[in-house]
Amino acid sequence: MSTIADLQRTNVEVGGERPYAISIGPGLLDDGALLAASVRGRHVLLLSDSHVAPLYAKRVAHALRGVRDDLRIDAYVLPAGEASKTLATFAEAIDALAAIGATRDACIIALGGGVVGDLAGFVAACWMRGIDCVQVPTTLLAMVDSSVGGKTAVDLPQGKNLVGAFHPPRAVIADTEALLTLPPRELRAGLAEVAKYGAIRDAAFLDWIEAHAEALLASDDAALTEAVARSCRHKAQIVERDPYEHGERALLNFGHTFGHAIEAEQGFGGLNHGEAVAVGMVLAAKLSARLGLASDADAQRLAVLLARLELPVAIPAGLDAEALLARMRLDKKADANGLRFVLWDGIGAARMIAGVADDAVLAVLGDS
Structure with missing residues (x-):
C-alpha cells in the first residue's frame, strides 16, 4: 500500500x-x-x-x-x-x-x-x-x-x-x-544553480522561477520539489549525452568561470559557490551583450531575478580585475587559444565561445 x-x-x-x-x-x-x-x-x-x-x-x-x-x-x-x-x-x-x-x-x-x-x-x-x-x-x-x-x-x-x-x-x-x-543563505545558493538551468536551456523554466520566487525563498515544499526535479531532469539529459564534458555538458558551467575566479581570489572564504555563480552568471550575460551576442535587457532580467532570490549580482568590493583574469587563465575551459566562456544568445540559449579577448573580459569586470 x-x-x-x-x-x-x-x-x-x-x-x-x-x-x-x-x-x-x-x-x-x-x-x-x-x-x-x-x-x-x-x-x-x-x-x-x-x-x-x-x-x-x-x-x-x-x-x-x-x-x-x-x-x-x-x-x-x-x-x-x-x-x-x-x-x-x-x-x-x-x-x-x-x-x-x-x-x-x-x-x-x-x-x-x-x-x-x-x-x-x-x-x-x-x-x-x-x-x-x-x-x-x-x-x-x-x-x-x-x-x-x-x-x-x-x-x-x-x-x-x-x-x-x-x-x-x-x-x-x-x-x-x-x-x-538548511540555513537561508545555503538555500539561496542552491537557487542560483536552479536559475542556471532556465538561463542556459529552458526559458519557460525561468518564467516558472520568476513566478515562484517567493515560494522558493519560503522553502515551500511543493515548489522546491518541482525545482529539484526539473533541474535534475535537465542535468540528467545533458550528462547522458556528454558524460565527460567534451561538448554540451560544458554549458552547465555558465557563470562558473567568473564565479570560480571570485571564490579562489577570496581564498574560498568569501562568497559561497552559489553566490559566486550568481555573480558569474550576471557577468557572463553582460559579456554576451558586450560581444553583441545578446541584449542588455536579457542580462538585466537575469540580474533582477537573482536579486529577487536574494543573491549577490556584483563583484565583491576589493577584488582586482587583473587578478581575477589571472585566475580565469587556470580555468579548465581555457585552452591554448586563450579564454573560453559559456555565454548566451539570450535566455535559454547558451553556447561556448572561444578566444574571448582579455580587454572585453576586463571591461566587464571593471563595470561590475
Whole structure:
C-alpha cells in the first residue's frame, strides 16, 4: 500500500554507460531499503561534515542497519566548508578507508553538500581504482547540481576543482525534508544553480522561477520539489549525452568561470559557490551583450531575478580585475587559444565561445 510520502517521490533516470537513478522526495534518509539497495559489500564509509553529521549521520546508519545488520558502518567527518576540500583531507579519507579494510565492493555514502559530495566521489574514484559512491545531498545546490553527473574533485590554492576525476555515483538520494534545516543563505545558493538551468536551456523554466520566487525563498515544499526535479531532469539529459564534458555538458558551467575566479581570489572564504555563480552568471550575460551576442535587457532580467532570490549580482568590493583574469587563465575551459566562456544568445540559449579577448573580459569586470 502506497503512503503519502511514496506518492510525493519522484525518480529521474540518468542513462549512459553507467546508468543510475535520482530519487527525490521526503523521508528518504529513513528509507533503509532504498539506501541499502546500492551497497554491494559490507563496508560503508559514511563521509559527512561537521554541520550535517550531527543532524543526519545516526539516522542514516540506523536506517541501513535496519535492513542490513551485517554492515560495518564507519564515519569520516570533515570540517564544514570549502576550505576542507583539499588533498590533505582527501588523504585523511583514504586513510579512513584503509583503517576499516575497505574492499572493492565497499561503498562511500556522501552525506552533505557539494564539498562532501565532490570529496567523497573523488575518494571513491581513487580507492582501489574505483568503488561505489552513493550521493545523499542535503543542500539544494548539491541536489540540483554537484551530486548528479559524477564530476569529483578537490581544490588547490591556485584554483577550484583542479584535481579530480569523473566517477558517476551508484545512486543519488535527495531527501527534500533536509532542506527544512538548511540555513537561508545555503538555500539561496542552491537557487542560483536552479536559475542556471532556465538561463542556459529552458526559458519557460525561468518564467516558472520568476513566478515562484517567493515560494522558493519560503522553502515551500511543493515548489522546491518541482525545482529539484526539473533541474535534475535537465542535468540528467545533458550528462547522458556528454558524460565527460567534451561538448554540451560544458554549458552547465555558465557563470562558473567568473564565479570560480571570485571564490579562489577570496581564498574560498568569501562568497559561497552559489553566490559566486550568481555573480558569474550576471557577468557572463553582460559579456554576451558586450560581444553583441545578446541584449542588455536579457542580462538585466537575469540580474533582477537573482536579486529577487536574494543573491549577490556584483563583484565583491576589493577584488582586482587583473587578478581575477589571472585566475580565469587556470580555468579548465581555457585552452591554448586563450579564454573560453559559456555565454548566451539570450535566455535559454547558451553556447561556448572561444578566444574571448582579455580587454572585453576586463571591461566587464571593471563595470561590475
